[in-house]
Amino acid sequence: MKAPAQDRLTRRELLRWCGAAAAGLCLGGAASPASARFSPLARRQKQGLREAMYYQKLAGGMVHCELCPCSPAKEYCGFLRDGQTCVCNVRKNVGGTLYVTNYAMASVLSQDPVEKNPLHHFLPAARALTLATAGCNLDCACCQNWQLSQVGVEEANSFNLPPEQVVAKALENRCRIISYTYTEPIIFYEYMLDTAKAAHAAGLRNTVVTGGYICAEPLRELCRHVDAFSVSVKGFSEDFYLKMCRGRLETVLSTLKTIRQQQVWLEVVALIIPTLSDDMGQIRWFSRWVKANLGSEVPVHFTRFWPSYKLKNLPQTPIATLEQARKIAKEAGLRYAYVGNLPGHAGSNTYCASCGRTLLRRVGFQVIQNTLASGRCPSCGQALPGVWA
């Protein structure tokens, strides 16, 4: 015999009752010590959060990140709604405040020779503690570290390493330098800045390997705490930068000029990609630009491209192309032009710009001979620009 309609439990009431019971269980469970712990992911996320330094709060809970310049190629450049993460994968708007999610969340920690940056005129053969987190503010088709640069903290194998511990590890392993590299250190700006300050306090030096995509104000602040920059120029035209990196060449050139104005040691790395950035006319233009705007003493490295990421269809850069680029740079008046990613090639040595003597001989990242005498050529006494002590 069926109950009267008004006494029967309807499906809606049953579902409502089950939901309330489940919520009650969860709340009760949440009070237990076991579930009071964060999950590993949530714990990492909480650890990495820090309010960003350079941004503006806008109406309606929006924020505008002012660390990196905007690019027309990006869908939403720096203007983030609540809950939205920027294209760098690590800056996120949470309730109208811009947070970085990768603060003190290292993904790479290793020891490398400083020549690997590459920096050829900065403390030769010195050992550097190398630090990187996930993320990047560009999306270069030729990226060699794309597995780490094109993901966020959650997807990378990250671990908590506060700035003071980075410095401690550097000292423990007798590294004279901390290098911020592999991915794009600009996107872990706050972490890098705090670590750099701690490094200086401990007597260590800082070097930054960057694509140079940063606004002027944060760059000037960074220059106060960094001893050398290695800036990668991915190509020599706006068209290249737009299509291949989703960025602007103009921004990178501006960065180069700012670093020189701040009198921080600078070396420029130009990747030569067959069919995309191997036009000798553009290389000549760029070499002349470097001479006119940065000076003839700024070292330029023309590095060999290896097929990777979205450009696996292209061949390696022919050696003759790199040699030609180096020759053009020297003809344009650049005193120190190198070929990179060609271990054993004589173009990776440093020669006296005055008498031609070999001052530093390198094989790969090893310095196998250093004849400098207090930063000068032992033959003619010409000073070699750089940081030697």
Place this chain on the structure above:
Amino acid sequence: MRSCRALAVLVSLALLATAAPGFGAPPVDDNPQLLSVVTDVRVLNLVNSLYLTPDQTRDLVPLIRENARELEALRAERVRMAPQYQAALENLRRELLANTGVSDEAKRLVREADATFKQMLEQHERNQAQRVERVKSILTENQVVLVAQFIPCIVPVRSLTNPERIGQADNNEGALRLLETVRRMPQPRYLRLREQTPQRAAERLVKYYQPAEMPAKVAEIQRTLDEARAMSDADFELHKAELAQRIGPPQKPAVKGKGLDARMAEYLLNPNLAPLLEQRLAQAPKG
């Protein structure tokens, strides 16, 4: 009574074997064709890393051809003198077995049998030393260092963007993966598998070690895995390459104890290299 000459000739024959293509490839000794391919692969791994210019290549080829001609002549002489030498040695053996002293005649027969071969070998060694000096003058100092540091391998390095490992195969990926897996294991599981894991890892290294060495290797692997688990994330990142080397295949050079000159001779004067370089020259763009 020992025959010094006999010993010298035996050593020379061994030397000839080392000069022949493919010596030093343990698994393929009995297969000359495979030996030859293995040698080609090793030599090419080195040559590709040297970025030889066309001029350097043109200068090297005649030296390699010269070495090849001398080796061929030595082989021919070895074949020619073998019956006579064998007869002389058998005669010497009879006298030694009799143990009544070795006659002058027996000594004379042995000396005569290998005289020509010995002279040719000594001349070859002198010529080879001059050729090695010539090779060193053709290469740049940077290239000479690369040859000195070269560790022969079969599979080329995977990441050619890491020039620190030019010519050296990336053969520690498996070891790295094991370390990372072990670090992620919950403690109860690790304890359960603590003895089994090093055993299984060691099984992959059997071909590199003698049976008597295996228990110590297993113990070393176990210690290393324990150490890897106990490390902080930062310390593991910093030292994982060293840890992987301890549990991975040994990084021994195939040419044990040989100096730069021996490497120059073995690789850059290797007879197999001449046709490969000539092919490259023919394919190089003109001008």
